[in-house]
Amino acid sequence: MFTPRTTDPTHCHQGITESYFCLSGSISEHDVGVYAPGSLILNRPDHPHRITANEREPALLADAWVGHPEKLPTQKMTFSRQPRR
Ligand SMILES: [Fe+2]
Structure with a gap:
């Protein structure tokens, strides 16, 4: 659940394909397009x-992750910048 205006900062998943399925509300990815309920975003x-x-x-x-069984339990999100302190 994302509250209004919430942003999941830029990140990637090493060796994992991630898919987001929008159930309600709407989202954008990289501020491009609007994904309404029923939309699927696939990130390689x-x-x-x-x-x-x-x-x-x-x-x-x-949200679903698909990848090699050895990668899933140890998967970490890799952010493009460090969190603010
Ligand atoms: Fe992600």
């Missing part, structure tokens, strides 16, 4: 992506 392994929720309503997404 190592592909940087940033998800932002609509500014007026929350967005509910189903």
Whole structure:
């Protein structure tokens, strides 16, 4: 669940394909396009992506990772910049 205007910062998943299925609300990826309920976004392994929720309503997404069984348990999100302190 993303509250309005929430952004999942730019990151990638090493060796993992990630898919987002929009269940309610709407989102954009890299501020390009609007993905309404029923939309599917597919991010290939190592592909940087940033998800932002609509500014007026929350967005509910189903998220799935697919990859080699050895990579899934140890998977970490790799951010393009360090968190603010
Ligand atoms: Fe991701």
